[in-house]
Amino acid sequence: MRRIHENISQGSTKSRTEYRDRIDLLRSRVGLLAGKDRVLMTMYMENGNSFRQMARLSGVNEASIARRIHKVTKRLINGEYITCLRNRDRFSRGELDIAKDYFLTGLSIKKIATKRDSTYYSVRKTLKKIQGIIALPEAKTAVSA
Numbered sequence: 448m449r450r451i452h453e454n455i456s457q458g459s460t461k462s463r464t465e466y467r468d469r470i471d472l473l474r475s476r477v478g479l480l481a482g483k484d485r486v487l488m489t490m491y492m493e494n495g496n497s498f499r500q501m502a503r504l505s506g507v508n509e510a511s512i513a514r515r516i517h518k519v520t521k522r523l524i525n526g527e528y529i530t531c532l533r534n535r536d537r538f539s540r541g542e543l544d545i546a547k548d549y550f551l552t553g554l555s556i557k558k559i560a561t562k563r564d565s566t567y568y569s570v571r572k573t574l575k576k577i578q579g580i581i582a583l584p585e586a587k588t589a590v591s592a
Contacts, residue, residue: 469524476523479551484519491516522551530581537580545573 470492477488490496498516502509522528528550535543545563548554554562560570 473520473523476529479523479528480519481552484515484552487512487516488519488523518553522553525550527581531577534580538577542573542577545570546577549574549577 473488474492477485477492480488487501490501498509498512501512505512528546531538531543531546531550538546541563545559548559548562549556556567556570556574559565560567563570
């Protein structure tokens with residue numbers, strides 16, 4: 448009897464494994480999202496809806512849905528907010544809220560300042576502090592562990 452996947456190369460198998468790992472990572476992090484992003488990712492990942500179906504339901508162009516999902520996926524895989532959560536003892540609650548708005552939700556500094564009733568300068572200063580801590584070697588080892 449002949450094997451089903453006899454001609455699959457090692458590179459192809461490795462890339463499939465990496466793809467599955469990314470999908471599992473995304474599924475585990477969707478819970479961090481809120482609002483429309485969470486609904487879109489749930490529809491796409493769990494329910495298997497196509498961009499066209501989601502566009503019809505939301506009344507938005509199909510390309511807009513695809514761009515939105517791509518951006519959210521990129522932010523979830525990036526993991527900068529996860530690094531902030533792992534180092535939460537170094538941040539205040541307000542700083543973690545700013546990190547979530549910036550790294551996970553994708554808001555601009557100006558919109559974060561408006562939302563948090565703060566100044567542009569203070570939000571920028573907080574983000575520089577956060578990015579400095581994220582860039583530390585010990586923070587990076589905490590992510591890979």
